[in-house]
Amino acid sequence: MKNMKQIPVLGSGIGYRNEIKDELIFDHSEVDFVEVIGEHFMGKSAYMQQELMELMAEYTVIPHFIGCSLGSAEGVDLKYLESVAKLLEKIKPPYWSEHIAFTNCHGIEIGHLTPSPYTQEALDVFSKNLEETQRIIETPLILENITYILNDPIQQMTEAAFLKNLFEANPDIGMLLDITNLYINSTNHNYDYKEWLSTIETNNVVQIHYVGHDLRDDFLIDNHSYPTQEPIWELMTYIKAKCPNLKGSILERDNKFGSMLDLRSETKRAKNILFN
Ligand SMILES: [Fe+2]
Structure with a gap:
């Protein structure tokens, strides 16, 4: 990534959710x-704009998006991207993030x-959509690997090869x-995450997400509702040496927040593992 040094x-850090707003605004400990x-x-x-201002007064805020649908074959929604650009103009973050995924298919929200x-x-669809996105938004963009349930029968390459090619082309x-997500996929689809990490370009990793997973019918699920389990901490320790340009880590809890402590x-x- 060209602009890595400017970040x-x-x-x-932690994923901001309304449920933990007061604790975060009044106490910065460990965040x-x-x-x-x-x-x-x-x-x-x-109300939401006020909430954003309060957060920005206390912390660096990184916007993470879920609806840009950068994998949509019909192209990106320019109006949507203009709204993203407006928000980024307000926050002025060092980078923003989205997913390697699509959420819209010919106008239908999935x-x-x-x-x-x-x-x-x-x-090719991603490259075209990313080119269009970068034409509208100058702030550096980072993209996230997601979980998948089925091995698509039409796939021509592994997920790791797909990501390697995606970042090489962009x-x-x-x-x-x-x-x-990496731990979940490697367990559910029975592959070695170390091999996966040796395929992709890990110098390119700017930020990580981590959280605990759920287990249902022998299948791991990414419902962001549990404390981080030991194998995920082991993976975090493993990736430290592999990601020399890492800038930040985010605990990504969405449910069952429990105690802020x-x-x-x-x-x-996470800070002790990655940044000390
Ligand atoms: Fe995530």
């Missing part, structure tokens, strides 16, 4: 920065991050490595 080290879901702040609601088929055609884009002890542990 400051942010340290160990260096926050990541917000960009779509939550794209509307004109005065309501879920959907993996692209691992084909050359899908790679050298201005950095990576948001979700280590929980426990969340802070997780961000502290």
